[in-house]
Amino acid sequence: MCMECYVNENRITPLLNPLDCLANHTQYICGTCGRCICIEHDPKRGLQRWNFPFKSLEIAKLYLRTADYSMKKPCGIYEIKSENRRLSYKIFADSEDVQFYLKKNKGKTCETMKPIFIVEEYKEYANTKIRKLTSDEIQKYMSER
Ligand SMILES: [Zn+2]
Numbered sequence: 001m002c003m004e005c006y007v008n009e010n011r012i013t014p015l016l017n018p019l020d021c022l023a024n025h026t027q028y029i030c031g032t033c034g035r036c037i038c039i040e041h042d043p044k045r046g047l048q049r050w051n052f053p054f055k056s057l058e059i060a061k062l063y064l065r066t067a068d069y070s071m072k073k074p075c076g077i078y079e080i081k082s083e084n085r086r087l088s089y090k091i092f093a094d095s096e097d098v099q100f101y102l103k104k105n106k107g108k109t110c111e112t113m114k115p116i117f118i119v120e121e122y123k124e125y126a127n128t129k130i131r132k133l134t135s136d137e138i139q140k141y142m143s144e145r
Pocket residue numbers: 014021022025038039040
């Protein structure tokens with residue numbers, strides 16, 4: 001597992017429309033393994049990809065580093081159950097944010113109110129880059145997938 005971005009598949013992201021994401025969105029470029037993680041703010045709501053729910057814990061883990069980096073601390077992945085009993089996985093900076101979210105989203109619950117995944121300690125790394133890729137870098141990255 002990459003100690004910086006917590007994932008061992010170093011070219012797995014972006015998951016959806018990778019070319020579009022790499023070309024148009026600011027990326028967290030892992031200084032350790034080179035993995036690119038979308039860290040773009042949605043222009044309408046100011047949210048980043050990690051603010052949205054994920055279908056599985058594994059997918060949420062792919063984005064956890066961008067949450068930790070943005071909040072400058074270890075964020076938690078929480079299991080959220082919706083009214084129709086479907087589970088989703090959402091990253092929150094702390095349990096107060098979870099409570100706020102549940103208050104605003106009636107019908108959603110979090111059984112344990114504890115993260116199912118969180119890293120022990122937040123660290124910064126010297127070679128991390130936050131920027132858009134050049135077209136040469138995009139080509140190279142895609143060829144390595
Ligand atoms: Zn993106």
